Amino acid sequence: MSRWAPTLAIGVLLVACCGWVLAQRRPSTGTEGGQPPNHDVKPGDAEELERLFKARGYSEIPLDRLRSGYLAVRVTAAGSKLRLILDTGAPVTCLDPERTKAINLKWHKLRASLPERDPEWDTSKECELDGLDFGAFKTGPVRAGEHRVAAVNQWLAVYRDPPVDGVLGGDVLTACSAWIDYPGRRLFLRPDR
Numbered sequence: 001m002s003r004w005a006p007t008l009a010i011g012v013l014l015v016a017c018c019g020w021v022l023a024q025r026r027p028s029t030g031t032e033g034g035q036p037p038n039h040d041v042k043p044g045d046a047e048e049l050e051r052l053f054k055a056r057g058y059s060e061i062p063l064d065r066l067r068s069g070y071l072a073v074r075v076t077a078a079g080s081k082l083r084l085i086l087d088t089g090a091p092v093t094c095l096d097p098e099r100t101k102a103i104n105l106k107w108h109k110l111r112a113s114l115p116e117r118d119p120e121w122d123t124s125k126e127c128e129l130d131g132l133d134f135g136a137f138k139t140g141p142v143r144a145g146e147h148r149v150a151a152v153n154q155w156l157a158v159y160r161d162p163p164v165d166g167v168l169g170g171d172v173l174t175a176c177s178a179w180i181d182y183p184g185r186r187l188f189l190r191p192d193r
Helices: 005-025 043-055 150-158 170-175
Strands: 059-062 071-077 080-086 121-129 142-147 166-168 179-181 186-189
Touching: 043 059, 043 179, 142 166, 142 170
Parallel strands: 080 166
Antiparallel strands: 059 186, 071 080, 121 142, 179 186
């Protein structure tokens, strides 16, 4: 049995429960043919989901919606405060070695040699963190890949957004059974079981 099987089973159960809760409260929108649903979630729906998550051991972490549209989360790593873009499509959490230079992270090459790729995403190097501290929630050890975010920060500056130090990726989100409340700008995480 995979070590992820219990997490996957609980995730499927939560999806089913949340879908049932919303189906009970959400009237039919009458949209067909791939039209987006009507966003008519009532305040009681969000409170009910929050109670469900907290009953299942989740912690609530606030998210910042940047003017550029990104969601960002503030964390502490190795005693330093960082801002990371929430990226559900990134397979790993990554940090910029220049922006995190003061932390004195120990970067090392991975054993497996990867083909030459975009120099901004140097996935051939990683560092190990004791964990990420979200305030209400702390992870266990995290391996972070290298990603230079200078170009991203130049683009964010156009929107007058604050700079970021890296990306919170799918490795941490999956390990912590993440749920994202987009309208409420909240991230729900719980310890790996």
